Amino acid sequence: MADWGLSLVVWIFEAGFVLASPFLLISVLYNLTLGFINKAMPQLMVIFVGAPVITFLSLVILAVGLPMLLAVWQEGVFEFLAFPAGQPK
Numbered sequence: 628m629a630d631w632g633l634s635l636v637v638w639i640f641e642a643g644f645v646l647a648s649p650f651l652l653i654s655v656l657y658n659l660t661l662g663f664i665n666k667a668m669p670q671l672m673v674i675f676v677g678a679p680v681i682t683f684l685s686l687v688i689l690a691v692g693l694p695m696l697l698a699v700w701q702e703g704v705f706e707f708l709a710f711p712a713g714q715p716k
Contacts, residue, residue, distance in 0.1 A: 631713060642703050646696055649688055657681055 657677070665673045689696075 634713060638703075642700070646700060649692055650685060653684055653688060654681065657684065 657680070661673050661677045664671065
């Protein structure tokens with residue numbers, strides 16, 4: 628039972644990371660870029676520029692990637708519903 632629970636938790640975290648990875652990648656790259664801009668121009672209030680842009684970029688990624696994200700999520704849900712105790716051996 629413990630092995631089944633552990634494999635289910637691992638599967639859930641893998642699925643969550645796969646679905647969130649485009650947002651994580653863009654956020655890390657964008658925040659690194661803002662850090663370099665802030666280091667080059669300390670007088671510029673980077674947060675006033677950065678917050679709206681990262682929100683807009685996240686919404687664009689969501690709009691463009693939603694069909695793919697939903698397909699991956701749907702496949703995972705159907706796989707779990709077909710074999711809730713794991714794949715038969």
